[in-house]
Amino acid sequence: MLVREQLTMSDYRDKDPLIHGIQSKIRVVPNFPKPGIMFQDITTLLLDPKAFKDTIDLFVERYKGKNISVVAGIEARGFIFGPPIALEIGAKFVPLRKPKKLPGKVISEEYVLEYGKDCLEMHVGAVEPGERALVVDDLIATGGTLCAAMQLLERVGAEVVECACVIELPDLKGRERLNGKPLYVLVESH
Amino acid sequence: MFAAENGLKGDPRLQAISDAIRVVPHFPKQGIMFQDITTLLLDHKAFKHTIDIFVDRYRDMDISVIAGVEARGFMFGPSIALAIGAKFVPLRKPKKLPGEVISEAYELEYGTDCLEMHVGAVPPGERVIVIDDLVATGGTLSAAIRLLERVGAQVVECACVIGLPEVKGQRRLNGKPLYILVEPREIDGCC
Numbered sequence: 001m002l003v004r005e006q007l008t009m010s011d012y013r014d015k016d017p018l019i020h021g022i023q024s025k026i027r028v029v030p031n032f033p034k035p036g037i038m039f040q041d042i043t044t045l046l047l048d049p050k051a052f053k054d055t056i057d058l059f060v061e062r063y064k065g066k067n068i069s070v071v072a073g074i075e076a077r078g079f080i081f082g083p084p085i086a087l088e089i090g091a092k093f094v095p096l097r098k099p100k101k102l103p104g105k106v107i108s109e110e111y112v113l114e115y116g117k118d119c120l121e122m123h124v125g126a127v128e129p130g131e132r133a134l135v136v137d138d139l140i141a142t143g144g145t146l147c148a149a150m151q152l153l154e155r156v157g158a159e160v161v162e163c164a165c166v167i168e169l170p171d172l173k174g175r176e177r178l179n180g181k182p183l184y185v186l187v188e189s190h
Numbered sequence: 191m192f193a194a195e196n197g198l199k200g201d202p203r204l205q206a207i208s209d210a211i212r213v214v215p216h217f218p219k220q221g222i223m224f225q226d227i228t229t230l231l232l233d234h235k236a237f238k239h240t241i242d243i244f245v246d247r248y249r250d251m252d253i254s255v256i257a258g259v260e261a262r263g264f265m266f267g268p269s270i271a272l273a274i275g276a277k278f279v280p281l282r283k284p285k286k287l288p289g290e291v292i293s294e295a296y297e298l299e300y301g302t303d304c305l306e307m308h309v310g311a312v313p314p315g316e317r318v319i320v321i322d323d324l325v326a327t328g329g330t331l332s333a334a335i336r337l338l339e340r341v342g343a344q345v346v347e348c349a350c351v352i353g354l355p356e357v358k359g360q361r362r363l364n365g366k367p368l369y370i371l372v373e374p375r376e377i378d379g380c381c
Contacts, residue, residue: 029288039288046278079264093231103214
């Protein structure tokens with residue numbers, strides 16, 4: 001569900017201008033990494049302290065006090081948004097990484113790319129059964145990576161409460177790959 | 191310089207941070223005692239202490255940019271930037287940043303690697319802290335310093351959670367001050 005769709009009159013407050021501010025700071029880079037792709041660049045958002053803070057605050061406001069003990073962030077841009085959220089809501093931060101980066105014993109989940117496969121890893125023991133977890137990344141496109149992330153957490157017995165992204169590309173229907181898990185995004189890009 | 195020698199001697203937070211770091215022997219190869227900060231990130235209090243110490247140090251130093259080295263610098267840098275009202279600038283491996291970049295090569299034990307930054311991210315004259323989880327030889331941090339100086343920024347200090355023995359006693363890197371929270375942990379009864 002989009003932030004806009006969830007707002008009731010009493011929730012309305014000042015969210016809309018914040019979202020607009022955040023969206024305006026995201027830079028679109030055409031034809032990266034290849035022709036035809038309009039890349040959503042969040043580095044320009046990180047250059048605006050107020051907009052970056054608003055981004056984090058919107059997530060914190062949603063998740064604080066909901067008994068979430070794990071924020072799992074997907075390498076590498078999930079590492080930028082996840083830890084500030086984790087710190088504010090009192091949760092652990094768990095990095096989900098490309099193969100061979102994590103030094104300890106890991107569990108791995110393979111997922112399909114447009115051409116070929118990739119793999120996401122998590123440290124064994126980082127998350128305990130029954131923990132309530134969020135998965136955070138900067139953007140959801142096809143949902144393949146988020147789906148792999150959710151699988152990793154569920155395999156160790158955690159409950160994925162929600163997936164949280166700054167940006168959604170709704171035309172790629174990633175939402176449908178989340179096995180019915182809720183998705184919360186701040187900005188849509190068509 | 192180590193935090194303990196610079197105003198934080200006996201600060202219990204430093205011990206808590208050190209205790210939360212896990213040592214993984216022989217990663218990525220034989221003989222290396224890898225300092226794993228992922229266990230620090232699992233300890234909310236100790237992680238918060240880490241950020242708080244850096245924030246307390248940099249909040250009144252008129253810092254406008256925190257530059258974090260991919261990827262573990264991304265885990266610490268943004269929280270510091272948010273707390274002090276600074277920009278966060280990711281310094282990345284090649285081909286990750288989508289816009290126009292400047293690149294700086296640096297030496298590895300075998301071969302070279304490269305660090306990149308977006309053109310325009312840091313205007314001339316801005317005061318910058320470079321952050322990474324750990325400093326060993328200082329090769330990566332030196333490349334980061336060179337990138338920032340090439341665009342006319344002023345690197346005020348390099349900040350790391352852990353400093354390996356190679357840098358002990360070195361208060362500076364490329365002439366820039368180095369601020370480190372803890373030394374590496376060893377395994378008891380090491381193999």
